[in-house]
Amino acid sequence: MQASFQALTDALLPSTNQPGHEPLFYAEDMGVHEYIIYSLNHYISIQQQLHHTVIPLAYPTAIMLDVAATQLVNAHQAQAFPQSLFPGGRMFSHLSRKDRIRTLSALENLKIDLFVLPSPFQNNAGLVKNVTDALNRLSLFGYYSEWPAYGSTRLNQPNHRCLEFFPWSWQQVGYPGVSLGYRDFRGFLLLMGRNEGEE
Template sequence: MQATFQALTDALVPESEQHGYGPHIGSADMGVHEYIIYGLNHYISIQQQLDRCIIPLAYPTAIMLDVAAIQLVNAQQAQPSSQSLFPKGRMFSYLSRKDRVRTLSVLENLNLDLYLLPSPYKNNSGLVKHVVDVLNRFSLFGYYSEWPAYGTTRLFPPDYRRLEFFPLCWQQVGYPGVSLGYRDFRGFLLKMRRSEG
């Protein structure tokens, strides 16, 4: 499962140069795939009968990506490489970046046999489209947020996370960092004339 999400973020998230000079930093180095797994398991709720509940979606989503990749390969619309760049990867991780993005497009446009997808995606076009959109968003959120800087605490509940270093994305946008407070705009001073009478 990890390899599938590493392959996903490798296809969607650009590599960066640290401080504008040093070695390239990819999404795998920043743990963006862990953000996607965490998000899929904790942030998406599904309607079940009369109830909405959060069910872990990371594992079935990884299978969905692999099944879609297999369908693309079987339709001769993608060519897998002889080995995966990601340890213990399945079919999705054997595809080139371009073919991985094409796989997402096939899922988003529902150009595949939905009956072959795992539960809860099987014949559920709305959920498939929603989760493909979520995969794109979570990839960017994980990369451009402070997620990587939480280090060893990033998988803790939000109240227990602590920044362990200055996030790369903050450096990229020139954000000065956490402060005890920034001045807030409180409106304009309004002078009213009193009319007596």
């Protein structure tokens, strides 16, 4: 399962290159794939009868990526490498970056056989589209947030995480870092003239 999400972030995210320098690290090194797995297992709810239920979606999502990749390969719309580019990977991780993006596009546009997808995606076009869109967003959230800087605490519950170093993405966007408080705009000072004795 991890290999599928490593392949996903490898296709969607840039390496953290500085112009004229060697790459500092890649999305894989930042653990963004772990953020996607954590988010899929903890944050996405599914409507069941009259209530929403949070169910772990990382494993079925990885299978969905592999099934969609297999369909594209069988239809000669993608070409698989003989070996996975990521240890332990299945079909999705055997594809080039371009073909991995093509697989995501096929899922998003429902150009795959929904019947062969794993539960809860089987014949559920709305969920397929929503989760595929979430994969794109979660990849960016994990990359540009403080997630990598949580280091060894990043898989803890949110209130038990702590920053272990200054996030590279904060440097990239010029964010100065955590503060005890930033001044908040509370409106304009309104000066009202008072005329004593007048009503």
